[in-house]
Amino acid sequence: MKSDLSRPGGGLFFRRGPDATPRHALGMALLVLVALSASCGAQGDDPVSRVKKARFLPDSGTTVEQALSAYAFFSNPVWETYVDEQQRTIVRFAAEYDVARGAAPCPPVGAEVRPAARVFVSLIFVVQGDGAATLAESVIEAFSATGYHAKYLGDQTTAARIAAGTPCVACMALFLPASL
DSSP states (O other): OOOOTTTTTTTSSSOSSHHHHOOOOOOOOHHHHHHHHHHHHHHSSSHHHHHSSBSSTTSSSSSSSHHHHHOOEEEEEEEEEEEEESOOEEEEEEEEEEEEHHHHTTTOTTTTTTEEEEEEEEEEEEOOOOSOOOEEEEHHHHTTSSOOOEEOOOOTTEEEEEEHHHHOOOHHHEEEEETT
């Protein structure tokens, strides 16, 4: 039977005649599949959404998104996701750290060092196959005004300090040699 797209009931999915049921079933199945796909994305099932909904500290009620949004030391946050060489889904959060605010409680330093021009903090999360997200690494990168760069790994207390709203970058990482 030839399809007639111009008449009502004709076309790819809905057809009149003896083969109407199979085409109707195929059309409905495709529509349901598209609707399910759209609804999964709409509910925030992507890796970044999963990380944002995860608990920042296992024993707290604070989500990653709540802790990072409320953290006064960060500006210009960026979220990105990728698959690493071990085929793990990685979500990276990076933000600029407020050097002046972070350095305020630091002890006085000598003339041989000066505050970094810019500091960035990156939090690297791994999203497991079951959707669980874990903080795998934190990285601190400090830059001088002339382009000198120093990179530090954060320690186990980085997440706790962010959740508490206290400086998460050690004083040492906020200062660079004055000669560079």
